[in-house]
Amino acid sequence: MTGRSRPGEEPPWIxxxxxxxxxxxxxxxxxxxxxxxxxxxxxxxxxxxVTFQPGELGQVLxxxxxxxxxxxxxxxxxxxxxxxxxxxxVHPASTTRCVRILKxxxxxxxxxxxxxxxxxxxxxx
Numbered sequence: 001m002t003g004r005s006r007p008g009e010e011p012p013w014i015x016x017x018x019x020x021x022x023x024x025x026x027x028x029x030x031x032x033x034x035x036x037x038x039x040x041x042x043x044x045x046x047x048x049x050v051t052f053q054p055g056e057l058g059q060v061l062x063x064x065x066x067x068x069x070x071x072x073x074x075x076x077x078x079x080x081x082x083x084x085x086x087x088x089x090v091h092p093a094s095t096t097r098c099v100r101i102l103k104x105x106x107x108x109x110x111x112x113x114x115x116x117x118x119x120x121x122x123x124x125x
Contacts, residue, residue: 032080
């Protein structure tokens with residue numbers, strides 16, 4: 001597949017804005033696993049490995065404390081990552097430190113960075 005379409009056909013890929021994905025990631029009404037995917041899409045680098053510091057993913061994707069109504073870090077963010085994997089939204093090797101976008105969900109080439117090693121899982125794509 002060349003990434004080009006024939007006249008009158010839709011191309012096999014689209015471009016999207018990071019801001020649109022960021023707003024989905026911050027939407028507290030969405031399931032956490034979908035917010036994980038949206039945040040990864042918003043921050044995706046050329047190698048498709050979206051890295052986080054320990055605890056950062058749970059902090060960024062905060063949840064509302066049902067008792068106080070205040071935002072708090074999601075202490076079960078690992079379950080959300082596992083659910084995103086189970087539903088086929090992120091790569092099976094994803095963790096709370098490195099959420100990997102599926103190869104079929106990203107257009108190529110990705111700015112020549114697709115083989116850049118990941119600082120967390122120490123792998124390219």
